[in-house]
Structure formats: structure tokens, C-alpha cells
Amino acid sequence: MSEPLVRLENVRFAYGERAILRGISLSIPRGKVVAIMGGSGCGKTTLLRLIGGQERAVGGRVTVDGQDVAKLGRDALYALRRRMGMLFQFGALFTDMSVFDNVAFPLREHTDLPAELINDLVMMKLHAVGLRGAAKLMPGELSGGMARRVALARTIALDPMLLMYDEPFTGLDPISLGVIGQLIRRLNDALGASSVIVTHDIQESLQIVDYIYFISEGRVVAEGTPDEIRNSADPFVSQFVHAQADGPVPFHYPAGDYATALVGGAG
């Protein structure tokens, strides 16, 4: 088996005193779609930021395509990022540019292609996400699902080797959600890329990904293929898959004794 595209080895990360990741090891094989799941605020997005080199790990190693991300200088990091694409939670489209210009942005910034060729490339990317007809619209005129698809077209503008998705399913209606899910799978296979999806949408993910990691309290607590996950007896996985309010992930934020809090009143 070939070397995985992304590899995290015992990665630790903290914001000040607050530990977010406490020793995570995982890998993203080439050509696969991998989901990283976990409750809100468990450090999933931080993982993407570490892979993209926007944050540096406190300990451990993050390698992308054999390069240690933390050791790269600015130019080398930017060279690596040109081969990565990241889809942000709400698209992060440039609001002062049209849909066309948004998708053309990376092409214009990083290539000297003539305008006609850029036009063709942008139209192909927009066609791939089904929004060729929306090229002239401004981001403010798009629905949430459309904005995310435009952002996806922009993300794949330079045909990246690695696609990262930060909560791509959040706030979408069931149809848009299915569309985005299918696009993630199809684009990954068409581009021959590898994808990481950070999400807590278990049902959608089970249908499109090859492998799933579960993260809780800064550690990988479970992992497996979608079939293994569906049949898992692990209490954490089971709570997640069946959307139970209480379980290994507690319903209550840590607090003092309930009776004392009530009787103690204002104190």
C-alpha cells in the first residue's frame, strides 16, 4: 500500500492552557474520502487547520505528501497550499465578487492563463457543481446550499490533491445536503484527489466515505469503515450513530451538585 497523503502522528494542540488535541494519530490514504467525526468543539476544525498549516501543533508531527507541515517556511507552505483546497463551513465566498470571479480568483492569482482559457475553466468547474447558470450572480443572491457549491467549485479550481471540508453539511436542507454529499464523492474520484470531511452528520457521511475516525476529548476513540461503524458495539459510536442525548458524551456540562445549586439559591 502506498504512503498515505496525510499522516498525523501523536499530534497535540492547545489554545493557551486549554488542551484541544491530546495525542491524535490518523492517516488519510490517497484517493480515499475520510470523515472525522465528533461532537461540537472537540477539535475537529483544529485538525484541518493543522493539516493546512494555519496552526502549528504543540507536539507530534503532521505530514502532507511527505512534507512536515510545521517545518515549512512561508513560500514552501504556500506552494503546498496551492495543491490543497479547503471548503469553509459557510463557503467564505468573497462578497465583493461575482460567482464567476470567485471561482476565477485562484486561477487569476496563481496562473498567467489568458482570459478565454480562464473563462472555459471557470465554466467547467461551475458546470461540475451544476451552477453554470449562476455565474453572474453575487454571493448575496445565493442560497446557503448554492453558496457552498460555488465555494466547492472555487476549491477545485486548481485541481488540488487534497480536499478539506469543514462541516460541509451544516444548515442545509435534505436535498442540498444530498447534493453536496454526492459532489464530494464524485469530485474526489474524478480529480483523483483525497478528501477529509470534518462533520457531525453521521447518516450522510456513512453513505459517501471510505473510513471514519471518531474524536472525543482530543483523542481518537473509534475508527472503521462505514459497515464496521454501523455494526459497532462501542458505546460512544452507538450514541453518535443513534443520536442519543446522553451516554459517554454527557448531556450536562460539568457542574456542581444539582440539589445544592437549587437549595443554595443565589449563593
Next chain:
Amino acid sequence: MADVFRKMGSMAINGIWQLGFIARFFWLILVYSGQSFTRIHLTLRELYFSGVMSLLIILVSGLFVGLVLGLQGYETLQRYGASDSLGTLVALSLVRELGPVVAGLLFASRAGSAVTAEIGLMKVTEQLKAMDMMAVSPIARVVAPRFWGGVISMPLLAALFSAMGVFGGWLIGVVVIGVDDGAFWAQMQDAVDFRYDVLNGVIKSAVFGVAVALIAVFEGYDCVPTAEGVSRAITRTVVSSALAILALDFVMTSFMFRG
């Protein structure tokens, strides 16, 4: 008591940190300024938003300031039978002080706040992060053109403010009150020195331009990425710019015009 000292100490340290951040940020802007000039349309666009769009408020305010100067100046000068010097008074007040300072204050509240809001909202909506992930430096692509747009438009706006003010002073003094037209212009021409008065005024407005533009882009880039954070950053831009303009004005005046 110890608490008070501790607080003062930590405020001083924070202030120095902040200054350090701004200095580093300023350096980065200068380092990444190449694109602002090689791809001039980026800067021209900001010149339009900061400069051209501020024209109306600058011209109208300049006119009113000139009108008031004309009225007040005439009222005082005629007590000494020196109403012919109205042109000198109006022109010197505007070119040396009011032009750069008032135009700077207006510029900070009109264009500086808009720049902070725009960059701040780009940060809130992760546009800056997205750009950075696309291997495009937000400082080169977003911050530097806005900085240079402000720096270039500020002296031009101050000059237009002064010109409009002189016109206002002439309107009230010569047309309305009846000061001698020839004396108004001749005395002005005689008393206003290009290097000593006009050039020093231009230098002032250029310095204010750098200060306001730097504060505006820094506050936007540095804001806490929430609705409240952006609103606070905008307030800080206007307040800090006003203080910076007035303090710098005092310092520069004391060096430039010592009599």
C-alpha cells in the same frame, strides 16, 4: 494600592505589545506592497472607495468651514480695520491647520471606519482565512491596497478641502460682505509661502493619511471576529485616528511653525 500599580503596569505592557504589533504589521504591509502597484487596479479600486466616495462630505464640509472662517475672521479683523487681510487669515488657517486636521478627522470617520468594517467582516466570514488557504496573502491582496488607497487619497482630499474653504471664505467675505476682491487675493498671495505653508500642510496631511490608513486596516485585521468585535474595532478606528491626528498635529506644528 499595589493593585493600582499592577493594573497600570499591565496596561503599559499591553500598550507596548500593541505598538509592537502595529509596527510589525506596518512592516508587513510595506514588504507586501509590491502587488498594490504592479496590479494597480487593486489600489485604484480602493482609491475610488476611500477617496472619490469621500469627496462629497469633504467638499461640503470645506465650504462650510470656509464660510464660518469668513464670517468670524471678518468680524474680528474689521475691529482693527484690517478686513483686507481676510484672504490671508482664511488661507493660512486652512492650509496650515484646518485643511489637514478637519479633512483627516472626516476621512477617518468616513473612509477609515468603512475600511475597518470591510476587513473586519471579511475576517468574520472567514474570507481572509480562505484567501490564506488559497496561498494568497491577505496582507498583499486585501490590506496593502486599502492602506495605499488611504495614504494617496488623504493629501488630495485635504487639498480639496482647503481649496473649497478658501472659496467659502471668498464667497462670504467678498461676495456677501463686500471686502475688496483684489485685496483679498493679493494679500493672500503675498502672505502664503509655498514651501513654508503649503508644503508643510501637505506633509501634515500625508502623515495623517498614513496614520489613519494604518489604524483602519490594523483594527479591521486585528478585530475579534464577532459582530461585537467588529463594532468595537470601528469605534477604536475613529477614536484612535482622531487622537493620533490631533497629537501628531501638535508635534508637527511645534517643529514646523516656530515663528
